[in-house]
Amino acid sequence: MQQRQGSPVVPPSSDIEEYYSRAYSQIKDHARMEAYRDGILRHQPLISGKVVLNIGCGTGILAIFCALAGATRMHCVLFCPFLVC
Numbered sequence: 377m378q379q380r381q382g383s384p385v386v387p388p389s390s391d392i393e394e395y396y397s398r399a400y401s402q403i404k405d406h407a408r409m410e411a412y413r414d415g416i417l418r419h420q421p422l423i424s425g426k427v428v429l430n431i432g433c434g435t436g437i438l439a440i441f442c443a444l445a446g447a448t449r450m451h452c453v454l455f456c457p458f459l460v461c
Contacts, residue, residue: 395456399435409437416441423447 403409416423416438424446430439433452443450 403435403437412438413441413444416445420445427451429453 423442426447427449428439428442428447428451430436430442430450430452433439433454436452439450439452
């Protein structure tokens with residue numbers, strides 16, 4: 377992937393489609409999502425009122441579950457070459 381100075385990196389559409397497909401298939405895995413949610417909510421007393429750092433947040437679903445468990449603030453960190461700010 378070539379980048380000219382001052383221009384954003386634009387990935388090939390196949391890379392974006394692969395990333396989306398992987399993220400979507402994870403969220404569609406109901407058994408996994410329920411296990412994550414139940415595990416986080418089971419530890420709600422430890423999470424409630426806290427600031428949570430989610431490194432490698434991917435879809436952000438764990439951050440959502442922590443917010444449901446009462447986290448006062450979420451910081452999500454993800455390296456993704458497709459996201460250009």
